[in-house]
Amino acid sequence: MEIVILAVVIAVVVFGALGGLVVGSRRKKRLPPQAPPATPDITAPPAEPHVGDEAETPRDEARRTIEEVDLPLVETEPSAPVVEEFVRAPEIEVPEPTAGRLVRLRARLSRSQNALGKGLLTLLSREHLDEDTWEEVEDTLLTADVGVQPTQELVERLRERVKVLGTRTPGELRGLLREELLTLLVPDFDRTVNTESGLDTPGIVMVVGVNGTGKTTTTGKLARVLVADGKNVVLGAADTFRAAAADQLQTWGERVGARTVRGPEGGDPASIAFDAVKEGIQEGADVVLIDTAGRLHTKTGLMDELGKVKRVVEKHAPLDEVLLVLDATTGQNGLVQARVFAEVVDITGIVLTKLDGTAKGGIVIAVQRELGVPVKLVGLGEGADDLAPFDPEAFVDALLGD
Numbered sequence: 001m002e003i004v005i006l007a008v009v010i011a012v013v014v015f016g017a018l019g020g021l022v023v024g025s026r027r028k029k030r031l032p033p034q035a036p037p038a039t040p041d042i043t044a045p046p047a048e049p050h051v052g053d054e055a056e057t058p059r060d061e062a063r064r065t066i067e068e069v070d071l072p073l074v075e076t077e078p079s080a081p082v083v084e085e086f087v088r089a090p091e092i093e094v095p096e097p098t099a100g101r102l103v104r105l106r107a108r109l110s111r112s113q114n115a116l117g118k119g120l121l122t123l124l125s126r127e128h129l130d131e132d133t134w135e136e137v138e139d140t141l142l143t144a145d146v147g148v149q150p151t152q153e154l155v156e157r158l159r160e161r162v163k164v165l166g167t168r169t170p171g172e173l174r175g176l177l178r179e180e181l182l183t184l185l186v187p188d189f190d191r192t193v194n195t196e197s198g199l200d201t202p203g204i205v206m207v208v209g210v211n212g213t214g215k216t217t218t219t220g221k222l223a224r225v226l227v228a229d230g231k232n233v234v235l236g237a238a239d240t241f242r243a244a245a246a247d248q249l250q251t252w253g254e255r256v257g258a259r260t261v262r263g264p265e266g267g268d269p270a271s272i273a274f275d276a277v278k279e280g281i282q283e284g285a286d287v288v289l290i291d292t293a294g295r296l297h298t299k300t301g302l303m304d305e306l307g308k309v310k311r312v313v314e315k316h317a318p319l320d321e322v323l324l325v326l327d328a329t330t331g332q333n334g335l336v337q338a339r340v341f342a343e344v345v346d347i348t349g350i351v352l353t354k355l356d357g358t359a360k361g362g363i364v365i366a367v368q369r370e371l372g373v374p375v376k377l378v379g380l381g382e383g384a385d386d387l388a389p390f391d392p393e394a395f396v397d398a399l400l401g402d
């Protein structure tokens with residue numbers, strides 16, 4: 001019995017000791033490492049406050065006159081760096097001016113230049129311009145999406161003029177081609193993006209097109225163009241179909257200080273458009289840009305939606321511009337889209353995006369011919385300032401090279 005009691009006592013002592021060690025080591029881990037004090041830290045305990053004592057040292061020192069104050073002769077470095085914390089307001093960007101953008105971005109048309117411009121010049125420089133060569137000229141134009149009718153017109157006129165010219169120098173050929181391409185591009189179209197209402201309400205621009213063509217991006221880039229021209233812009237995120245479209249538009253707006261009116265995802269685009277114009281009027285904005293959704297499978301659905309947006313907006317003021325955004329890389333498909341949209345809503349201008357990514361620059365000619373509406377803007381890249389006012393002369397010069 002004694003042995004059992006002894007064993008129990010030993011076990012209790014041993015476990016107790018081990019437990020203490022574990023707790024001790026845990027405590028040690030929690031304690032922050034302490035540097036050993038250089039000198040023993042002996043401080044007297046604070047004196048108890050007495051009745052009438054100040055709770056803290058008075059902030060107002062005895063005042064000195066200005067003559068008594070010695071200004072420091074040398075600026076001394078602060079002993080420790082001062083960390084200032086403040087919230088930065090988002091930086092407002094200053095967009096590039098729009099004039100001459102197409103000239104600056106002409107290198108982006110290099111694919112079209114090689115396929116269309118240089119291709120045609122090489123063919124026309126052949127010594128004998130026989131039937132086969134003219135057929136090749138025709139194929140080159142068709143492959144570059146110039147369209148059947150404009151291609152035939154161009155070939156006919158070129159044949160005629162080359163015959164009259166007789167011998168040809170490269171300079172003369174370039175001149176001929178330049179003139180004929182320009183004729184097809186209808187140089188006297190009014191390509192101004194109409195953002196002036198002429199009333200005391202803001203100019204209203206509606207941007208339409210199939211999703212993925214670059215509609216939201218174009219609306220954002222256009223806002224920058226307008227801001228660069230000194231206009232006050234309000235954006236309407238009426239593309240409620242794609243969840244991120246409103247965020248994307250808002251980000252574009254914030255970069256240039258333009259406010260975005262938006263609604264719930266999947267909400268009614270017409271009511272957002274209505275609110276955007278209402279707020280634009282209240283704020284005295286110069287222009288309201290409305291991004292719409294185009295992911296509608298039936299023409300009736302598209303017609304209903306765009307028709308409603310237009311009707312509702314026009315309760316405030318008339319639309320000044322309806323821009324159709326088309327992706328230049330989609331060729332014939334883009335033309336089919338253009339036709340459908342034109343039947344649904346009165347298009348007043350075309351924006352051709354992604355011209356930097358295609359050899360088919362001829363789409364500019366085809367789409368204008370198809371709709372009888374001018375290409376007003378062209379997208380030449382994903383950069384914020386890669387949207388240029390369309391200038392037929394600069395475009396043809398870029399295609400033909402120097």
Ligand SMILES: Nc1nc2c(ncn2[C@@H]2O[C@H](COP(=O)(O)OP(=O)(O)OP(=O)(O)O)[C@@H](O)[C@H]2O)c(=O)[nH]1
Nearest residue numbers: 211212213214215216217245353354379380381382
């Ligand atoms: N290379 C190039 N890319 C472009 C151009 N314009 C737009 N894009 C790109 O095309 C893609 C689609 O653009 P979005 O603006 O989102 O297209 P969207 O038509 O608004 O599509 P949803 O937002 O779905 O309605 C993006 O990656 C853009 O950066 C252009 O001119 N050149």
